[in-house]
Amino acid sequence: MKIPLSQPDITEAEIEAVTAVLRTSRLSLGPKLEEFEHAMASYVGMPHAVAVNSGTSGLHLCVRALGIGDEDEVIVPSFTFIAAANAIRYERARPVFVDIEPHTLNLDPEKIEAAITPRTRAIMAVHSFGVPLPIDAILAIAKRHDLFVIEDACEAVGAEYKGCQAGSFGHAAVFAFYPNKQVTTGEGGMIVTGDVALACRMRALRNQGRYDSDDWFQHQEIGYNYRISEINCALGIEQLKRISEILSRREEVAKAYHRELEDIRELILPPIHVAGSRISWFVYVVRLAGNFTAHHRDKLMSYLQSEGIGCARYFAPIHLQPSYAEWRETHLPVTESESARTLALPFFNRLSQAQISEVGKALRSGLRMLD
Known part of the structure; x- marks a missing residue:
């Protein structure tokens, strides 16, 4: 990648x-x-x-x-x-x-x-x-x-x-x-x-x-x-x-992603601020908006990977996993709807602005393929 x-x-x-x-x-x-x-x-x-x-x-x-x-x-x-x-x-x-x-x-x-x-x-x-x-x-x-x-x-x-x-x-x-x-x-x-x-x-x-x-x-x-x-x-x-430095840097990366992607109407971005809280940025997970489905998410993920950009679905619901077949009839509408459209983008301390821009460019190209 x-x-x-x-x-x-x-x-x-x-x-x-x-x-x-x-x-x-x-x-x-x-x-x-x-x-x-x-x-x-x-x-x-x-x-x-x-x-x-x-x-x-x-x-x-x-x-x-x-x-x-x-x-x-x-x-x-x-x-x-x-x-x-x-x-x-x-x-x-x-x-x-x-x-x-x-x-x-x-x-x-x-x-x-x-x-x-x-x-x-x-x-x-x-x-x-x-x-x-x-x-x-x-x-x-x-x-x-x-x-x-x-x-x-x-x-x-x-x-x-x-x-x-x-x-x-x-x-x-x-x-x-x-x-x-x-x-x-x-x-x-x-x-x-x-x-x-x-x-x-x-x-x-x-x-x-x-x-x-x-x-x-x-x-x-x-x-x-x-x-x-x-x-x-x-x-x-x-x-x-180095924890303070690490957390600050990861917050900067998240904010840079937000600036890069906030105009893309097909994406729901993660919240940058949550009232009364400080987020410790572990991953940067976007969601496809509107009527997009898991099929569209997976197609976009494959395109990004073909462009050399690491990405993954975060998370696949546990109750739908093969090892949890006994729980498969559990009804969790929000979990099932949201997880089908999640996509984790490259995220780490030393991710540069140029790399973030490259991810944004590839996302725009991939999303055009879904229309």
């Missing part, structure tokens, strides 16, 4: 930090792990952080550590990455899919209470595309029904709602650091929580069920190898030092 869909932003400082770890005798469960956890907890404003090898692992540990299990129900959007629902199913619980609202494409709080049953144990509140949910409305619902709130902030590091960081509201929250994220560790994730007992249990679960007080081969419960290496943590520490 001439212009890739995403691209990590790695500096010499990060390369040197990783190299320094390789010159030590500690490649796992060492000082960089603790430093990364403390840095992330401080940034989010939560007392405890637990680093793991992926955001998916983090979501799974939240479900497991909160005691959610057989036939329990967890409310979650279908318009999100499949890991959110998979983490629920790993514990034999059932995801209950709720529709989104069309402006931000986030979970619609007004649809949640109708989905609550006596089996409901939690709400998985996903900050989709780095746009914060109206989390106070969700917390109020959770309090009325005595539910846990797990914040899936995997796409939202640095996002803010009413002056507070995404990830600082629920019983636990998870961030992810895959290479397309705002901050990357290569592979990795981070759980934050205000509950010391929950944090302690999740640290044990990530390391085969072994608590800090246990001998090396003593395991109090069934756990997992969800450890993250010192190498990943060293990279994350250096990335987090």
Whole structure:
């Protein structure tokens, strides 16, 4: 691709930090792990952080550590990455899919209470595309029904709602650091929580069920190898030092896209501002307007790819995936309508104005083919 869909932003400082770890005798469960956890907890404003090898692992540990299990129900959007629902199913619980609202494409709080049953144990509140949910409305619902709130902030590091960081509201929250994220560790994730007992249990679960007080081969419960290496943590520490610069740069790229594309009537652009919130720009997703369908979106996507421009559909609804055939009859009209017309454009820190203009030019040419 001439212009890739995403691209990590790695500096010499990060390369040197990783190299320094390789010159030590500690490649796992060492000082960089603790430093990364403390840095992330401080940034989010939560007392405890637990680093793991992926955001998916983090979501799974939240479900497991909160005691959610057989036939329990967890409310979650279908318009999100499949890991959110998979983490629920790993514990034999059932995801209950709720529709989104069309402006931000986030979970619609007004649809949640109708989905609550006596089996409901939690709400998985996903900050989709780095746009914060109206989390106070969700917390109020959770309090009325005595539910846990797990914040899936995997796409939202640095996002803010009413002056507070995404990830600082629920019983636990998870961030992810895959290479397309705002901050990357290569592979990795981070759980934050205000509950010391929950944090302690999740640290044990990530390391085969072994608590800090246990001998090396003593395991109090069934756990997992969800450890993250010192190498990943060293990279994350250096990335987090640049978080303000990274978020500002990504906001500049989003605004440049908005200026480039705002005159194209066939497109619905993502909101640049959401009242009371700061968006942490993860991706830049446009939607085809009017009567365009998934067929038109896919045709446009193929054209852009043929021109060397990376793009993808974000997201395919989970309840329509082959691995979720049991949920296929779930009716989510907004999710199904909006997801059929979404298209993620190239988006990363170092995307230039010239590249944005090239994407805009190709979009205009591709859209003319759809008329």
